[in-house]
Amino acid sequence: MSKVATIKIDGKTYDLPMVVGTEKEVALDITQLRGQSGAITLDPGYKNTGACESAITFLDGEEGILRYRGYSIEELAEKADFLEVAYLLIFGELPTQTQLQKFNTDILDQSIVNEDMKTVLKGFPQTAHPMGVLSSLTSALTAFNPKSVNVDSEEDMYRAIVKILAKFPVLAAWTLRKKNDQVLYNKDTNIGYVESLLKMMFQDDNPKKSYRQNKVVVNALDKLLILHADHEQNCSTSTVRIVGSSHAGLFASISAGVSALWGPLHGGANQAVIEMLEEIKADGGDTSKFIAKAKDKDDPFRLMGFGHRVYKNFDPRARIIKKAADEVLGQLGVDDPILEIAKGLEKTALEDPYFVDRKLYPNVDFYSGIIYRAMGIPTEMFTVMFAVGRLPGWIAQWREMRLRKEPIGRPRQIYIGETKRSFKEIEKR
Numbered sequence: 267m268s269k270v271a272t273i274k275i276d277g278k279t280y281d282l283p284m285v286v287g288t289e290k291e292v293a294l295d296i297t298q299l300r301g302q303s304g305a306i307t308l309d310p311g312y313k314n315t316g317a318c319e320s321a322i323t324f325l326d327g328e329e330g331i332l333r334y335r336g337y338s339i340e341e342l343a344e345k346a347d348f349l350e351v352a353y354l355l356i357f358g359e360l361p362t363q364t365q366l367q368k369f370n371t372d373i374l375d376q377s378i379v380n381e382d383m384k385t386v387l388k389g390f391p392q393t394a395h396p397m398g399v400l401s402s403l404t405s406a407l408t409a410f411n412p413k414s415v416n417v418d419s420e421e422d423m424y425r426a427i428v429k430i431l432a433k434f435p436v437l438a439a440w441t442l443r444k445k446n447d448q449v450l451y452n453k454d455t456n457i458g459y460v461e462s463l464l465k466m467m468f469q470d471d472n473p474k475k476s477y478r479q480n481k482v483v484v485n486a487l488d489k490l491l492i493l494h495a496d497h498e499q500n501c502s503t504s505t506v507r508i509v510g511s512s513h514a515g516l517f518a519s520i521s522a523g524v525s526a527l528w529g530p531l532h533g534g535a536n537q538a539v540i541e542m543l544e545e546i547k548a549d550g551g552d553t554s555k556f557i558a559k560a561k562d563k564d565d566p567f568r569l570m571g572f573g574h575r576v577y578k579n580f581d582p583r584a585r586i587i588k589k590a591a592d593e594v595l596g597q598l599g600v601d602d603p604i605l606e607i608a609k610g611l612e613k614t615a616l617e618d619p620y621f622v623d624r625k626l627y628p629n630v631d632f633y634s635g636i637i638y639r640a641m642g643i644p645t646e647m648f649t650v651m652f653a654v655g656r657l658p659g660w661i662a663q664w665r666e667m668r669l670r671k672e673p674i675g676r677p678r679q680i681y682i683g684e685t686k687r688s689f690k691e692i693e694k695r
């Protein structure tokens with residue numbers, strides 16, 4: 267029997283249907299509430315609001331569980347590769363060998379980026395942040411791919427998906443090449459998705475100089491991208507869904523997602539963590555001073571890479587990344603003093619009642635920057651790497667939203683401004 271919740275407003279009772287998910291999560295369906303009672307629900311930051319039903323990612327913040335399409339993040343990070351996970355997220359099932367091969371070939375076929383995009387890139391100053399450039403270039407792609415996606419055609423949808431998966435890493439690599447004023451390369455179609463991204467970023471300007479891939483770096487990046495691939499209705503994903511809900515195209519929606527990800531409270535935290543750790547190091551390494559600053563309500567400083575809207579126990583991605591940071595730095599022979607500062611900061615924070623009481627734990631961004639740094643990726647590129655990882659999630663969520671024919675996203679508000687008043691001529695004000 268379906269569940270019902272009852273609420274009372276001004277003495278009148280209303281029955282609200284309840285929705286129960288496959289993992290027994292419950293929600294009150296308030297879609298008819300305003301029509302019946304005149305009341306809306308108010309929830310700034312959507313802290314307690316479900317914006318959709320979704321079959322892509324399950325996470326339980328209290329238990330520290332994260333699963334893509336039912337598969338645990340721990341298992342996927344260990345056994346799958348990034349393109350396999352992308353396919354899983356977007357199409358719902360792990361690919362067969364044949365499906366994966368076709369997916370890869372179709373992506374490779376679309377990997378050449380229009381030469382005119384280089385002219386667009388040229389227009390940016392070298393000082394531009396790579397995330398701003400990436401968002402603009404992704405948006406500019408629409409100009410070179412004017413046909414909007416016919417979401418009723420599986421073929422059309424598939425073509426748009428492989429196109430953005432193919433071109434996005436090229437644009438990501440170009441944001442770095444632009445920063446360094448280097449030659450722009452297209453994808454090497456003879457190597458894997460993640461390997462070619464690294465090659466486009468780091469190949470010498472002289473194409474004849476051979477480029478040697480480091481297996482440790484490729485594997486570590488592959489794992490990081492999997493860990494970032496989706497995270498249900500976070501800020502950037504909700505942005506992608508809401509932009510797409512107006513029937514804006516896939517590329518335009520993804521470009522908006524890149525902008526949302528950039529902020530330091532979201533994906534931009536990976537850059538902010540390294541800057542914070544560097545600041546602590548330059549200041550002599552006293553972590554307790556920075557813990558005190560983070561606790562001081564008059565000080566805007568926050569412990570970057572700490573806390574999460576949903577995880578209130580631990581972030582399972584952070585656990586995997588912390589272990590990977592030790593392994594990767596060890597394998598690459600990198601001795602980075604900020605890894606020790608990060609561990610010290612984590613230890614101190616986890617013993618401090620301020621962080622314990624508020625259930626603030628390291629999130630995915632706390633250790634990821636240390637690995638990116640060990641791989642030789644510049645700090646300003648960290649959030650770009652996150653965006654490449656999150657791309658399959660954005661695509662999957664956009665596709666799901668369109669296939670489910672979700673209505674345009676349009677929240678309501680409670681108005682708190684002036685009530686009606688008369689206009690006064692300027693000389694009488």
Ligand code: ACO
Binds near residue numbers: 311531572626
């Ligand atoms: N340092 C110090 N105090 C913190 C931190 C932090 N990093 N995070 C939360 N708090 C405190 C808040 O001040 C608040 O305290 P109060 O109850 O005394 O007022 C309490 O913990 C709850 O915090 P909120 O800001 O209300 O939590 P919210 O869910 O809105 O924010 C967020 C979550 C944005 C992630 C926050 O924890 C934060 O700013 N963290 C640092 C930035 C960061 O690492 N972002 C990456 C998140 S992961 C990702 O997006 C990929």
